[in-house]
Amino acid sequence: MTQTSVEDEFSRSETAGAQTTTLLLQTRRLSKDFGGVHAVAEVDFRLHRGELRCLIGPNGAGKSTFFKMLSGQLHPSKGTIFFDGKDITGEPRHKIARLGMGIKNQVPSVWDGLSVYEHFWIGAHRRVGARAARTVAEGLLTELGLETVARREVGALAHGERQWVEIGMVVAQQPKLILLDEPTAGMAADEVERTVDLLRAINFNASLVVVEHDMQFIKMIGGIVTVFHQGRILIEGAMESVLDSRVVREVYLGSGHARG
């Protein structure tokens, strides 16, 4: 189980200059145990500013648990997390969010009784105050094509729209890093395409780490891919080499299918 040096990959990718000063997120030996289960084990993860990283791996590989530790929803059993130069291990979730981290959880997490507009407004308000929040909210409504449902209660919206509302709300807080846990789950093909464009647009202002199972989505995104397996990072590298890798095939399809 090798971990390709991220720097090597970076010299070939579009994001230039992989010095440690542009390191936005770093974990050292990050672990989470539940009883006897090692959900995440000794993960050393590095992310640079401006990256759009994909995180893949079978179910139960520890990706969501990893995200929850980064965002402060779970306390790590061991290890440290550095975000934007600060040690955020064990910090409360609202403090981590204030430092510039946003997360879209796997299960759509919105406020059913509030309108779409209010979601974006509340997302933006903490940073920019009431008046500017209005502008940000209206801008997001246009960008996400949700003007027609602006005043509707989110509880009444379709699943795909709810996902976008949550993404929009997270974007509204203008974070430096956004973690997205299966943003296209349950979406139709055209919605997936729109999401890819959306994420690329968001990537201009924020670094992204996306957990996904949809291979089409990952191929559209491109970039560096990190593969999780049984709580550890199995392999990391450019999308093509990772998806071709024998080790990854074994993990996903079983050893009978692996070809050298």
Added chain:
Amino acid sequence: MAPARLSVPELLLWAAGAIGIALLPPILSTFQVVQITIFLIFCLLAVSLDLSWGLAGLLSFGQAAFFGIGGYAYAILGINNVTTSASVVAAAAAGGTAAAMVGYIAFYGRLSAMFLAVMTLTITLILLQVMGSTADPSYRIGSAVIGGYNGMTNIPSLVLDPRGFFWTVGGLLVGIVAMGRLIMITSFGRVLAAIRENEQRVELLGYDARWRKLVIFSLSGAIAALAGALFASWGNFINPEVFSLAQSAQVVIWVLVGGRGSLYGAVIGALLVQAMTQYLGSIGTAYTSLALGGLLVMFVLLLRNGLLPAISRGILAIGMRKA
């Protein structure tokens, strides 16, 4: 859910309420004025719970505890010759402080909603027993004898004239409903509404939910205590019955029946259920408990959101058919 902005009809409603309060006493007999005053006091108590439960999703089974604390605080201070207006303010502060203490333990300890509900109920029941055990005359604060289950009498009135008291209570009710609605449309109120729907999501956006919940819960306790002080002043009497299970249940039933979240639902629920309770009370208190309990079970099972939302949806449906 309640609208997030004030509309003209709503402002007109406040004006109508204020005018109604002003004009009623001259038309009614003194007895009727006194009767309606106690109804209004209970409306205020219901509104206090709706601010905590309807807006922020914090269900307290022990609103009666803060009500009773306010009543007893006012009584003790009043009997000890503290000016009645100062006593009322102090009573509200006492309720707010008690709520703040409970709230601090619950919210900063990140204890569950169930904990808040069960603990506030438990505190109420224990207060019932503690206050009931103070029958011996040696239980006194200054010149105020607590009096156990017999309660405290000769509590001074805030306003001697029944009409004047009616206007005071009515004015406070309209004012506090207006204040509550104004809070609901500020960013503080909207974030609380979001906390009610999904607290984790709110914190992941950088808002600290804990102090916000503490503030609204303390405010709710202070208003309940204010109602308690007004209650003690109304009858010039208070006893541990204010801490009874029936009293605690009634507050919840008023808000449940009327509909959570709009403050107006709480007022309507309090008025309707109080009217029913008054009627049944003339038959027997057991029948009152029976009816209240039955109402509670029925509404939880069948009309969970209360009457006001059901009625307004009905009106909307009729309106749409016409259009």
Added chain:
Amino acid sequence: MSHASSLSTRVHNALLTMAHLLATFIGVAFAIASLVLLSLGLAIIYGMMGVINLAQGEFIMLGAYTVVFSSAHGVNLWIGMALAPIVVGTVGLLVERCIIRFLYGRLLDTMLATWGLSLVLIAAVTLILGPSTEGVATPLSHIAIGSYAVAGYNLFVIASAAASVAFTWYLFKYTEFGLLARGAMQNAEMVAALGIHPPTIYMVTFAFGSALAGLAGAIMAPLTGVVPSLGLAFVAKVFITVTVGGAAIFTGTLSAGTLLGAIESAVSFVSTPIYGQVAMLACALVVLRIAPQGISGLWRRRG
């Protein structure tokens, strides 16, 4: 001569102290045992089903009334006590079918509905059986330990509590029903896939928890005046115990019962029973501030 008498004096004093200690120990054990006995039913219902039944106090009350009613009609006291769990278990069954089963997953709604039920039950008993205090005589005479008299009935209560815990523990750990109930608690879908109907298991579990409450009420009946509001006196203690105990039914209830029972009896001994309850509440708040999941949370270490 003086040497011999000082030896016998010392032995005499030692025996007195031992008797005193034993009597005190039994007193504390009684407080703990009654708390555990009263709380076990709710611990089952809450631990296995996650339901907070605010009418649990009224189930206890109904158990007490079963004994009072049957005694008044000439039925032997002990038979009356055996009847109580059957009567109250049936009531619990009806309650589950008519109210609880519509509210699974809705914790606060369950609390509200059972609270309403509590009011209804108290009112119903008041209207049917009258509001005055009833009572039954305490059976079993006093047992002498040195110069201390220990109520034989208190020993019976301690024994009953131990027997109930042991029986319930055996039931859930070693019988098929217990296995299915625990399985349904962890994963209802799996149990359904095995051909067992989870709603039936919930119904039986709730009825069992109610029956336990009825039994507890019956056993406590000779020790207290039985009134329709009897449940209210117990509900505060029972809820504090179950909340402090946490989700682990047996270890939680036993440890919480021990801690809170000891504190209650200690403070009650020094002052009044009411301050005993206040001390219990204060202790509970402290414990919950430290361990929000209750005592069971301390050795589970989640997240």
